[in-house]
Amino acid sequence: MTKTVLIIDDQRGIRLLLEEVIRNEGYHAKSFEDGISAMAEIEINQPDLIIIDHQLPIKSGTEIIELLEEKGYQIPTIIMSGLIESVKSTAKKMKTVKAYFSKPFNIIEAKNTINQLLENNK
Numbered sequence: 001m002t003k004t005v006l007i008i009d010d011q012r013g014i015r016l017l018l019e020e021v022i023r024n025e026g027y028h029a030k031s032f033e034d035g036i037s038a039m040a041e042i043e044i045n046q047p048d049l050i051i052i053d054h055q056l057p058i059k060s061g062t063e064i065i066e067l068l069e070e071k072g073y074q075i076p077t078i079i080m081s082g083l084i085e086s087v088k089s090t091a092k093k094m095k096t097v098k099a100y101f102s103k104p105f106n107i108i109e110a111k112n113t114i115n116q117l118l119e120n121n122k
Contacts (some may be wrong), residue, residue: 003118007031008038008064009080014103016086018051022109027118036065039078042068043090047075048117051101062087076117080105084092113119 005027007018015031022029030047032038035056042050050068051060059067061079068075077096081087084102091097099113 002028003048004028004030004045005049005051005114005118006038006042007051008033008035008056008061009051009053010034011053014053014080017107018110021107022114025111025115027114028057035061039064039067042073042075045105046073049114050077050096052074052077052079052115054079054083054087055101062090062094064098065091069094069096076120078113078117 005022007015007029009015010033019029019031052064053088054061065077075096076098078099078101079091079097080101080102080103081085084100088100098117101110
C-alpha cells in the first residue's frame with residue numbers, strides 16, 4: 001500500500017512543491033491550508049507522515065501537533081518555519097516531531113528526510 005504524506009501549509013506554492021516532491025518519490029500526497037481541515041482528514045484517514053508549517057491561520061502548527069498527541073495519534077511529523085530556531089525548543093518537547101525544515105528548505109534534504117521517516121515508519 002502506498003504511504004500517505006499530509007502537508008499542512010497556508011502557502012499554496014509550498015504545498016504544490018511538496019506534493020510534487022512526494023509524488024515523485026512514489027508516495028501519495030494530500031494537502032490542506034489550515035490545521036482544522038487537516039484534523040478532520042486525519043480522523044478519517046490517518047497519514048504515515050505529516051509535514052506542517054508552524055505559522056498557520058486559526059491554530060498554529062504546534063497547537064495542531066499538541067491536539068493530535070492529546071488524542072493519542074503517534075504520526076511522525078516534520079515542522080517547518082521561517083524562524084526554525086525559535087520553534088525548535090517548543091517542538092523538541094513533542095514526541096511526534098521527528099525533523100525540522102527551515103523555510104526556504106533544500107528540496108534534496110527534504111526528499112531525503114521524508115524518505116527516511118517513511119522507511120522508519122513501517
